[in-house]
Amino acid sequence: MHENFRLLESLMRSSECLKRRIALLAEAHCLGLTEFGVLEALSALGPQPIQCIAERILVTSGSMTYIVDKLVGRGLILRAPCERDRRICYLNLTEDGERLLAELMPEHDGVIEDFFGGLEDVEKMVLIGLLRRLY
Secondary structure, rough: OHHHHHHHHHHHHHHHHHHHHHHHHHHHOOOHHHHHHHHHHHHHHHEHHHHHHHHHHOOOOHHHOOOOOOOOOOOOEEEOOOOOOOEHHHHHHHEEHHHHHHHHHHHHHHHHHHOOOOOOOHHHHHHHHHHHOOO
């Protein structure tokens, strides 16, 4: 049982440490962590329904509305209604959103590389496999 608590502590500390580093980077570009998550997801996946992005970044639909409103207000994303189902709304990056991410992502990649840099590639693969067994 003691090992479970040590494992929990290690996972939580690692997660919080990485989250803090990414949050600092996002804040330097006047973004919150979840706002950056939305932009990053849209960059990786292309236009997506709001609900898909919310699920990917682990945010509730109520919070997502607030986040999307802020990003639309800043001109970084657009809402586009689905032609087949008007209940569905897609999110798209604007040119300003793409420009911001082009500036931000190399820094983000550096943060991630620095954080995981102490692990060998084979260790990373083992860790990925072990963590995926938990969910």
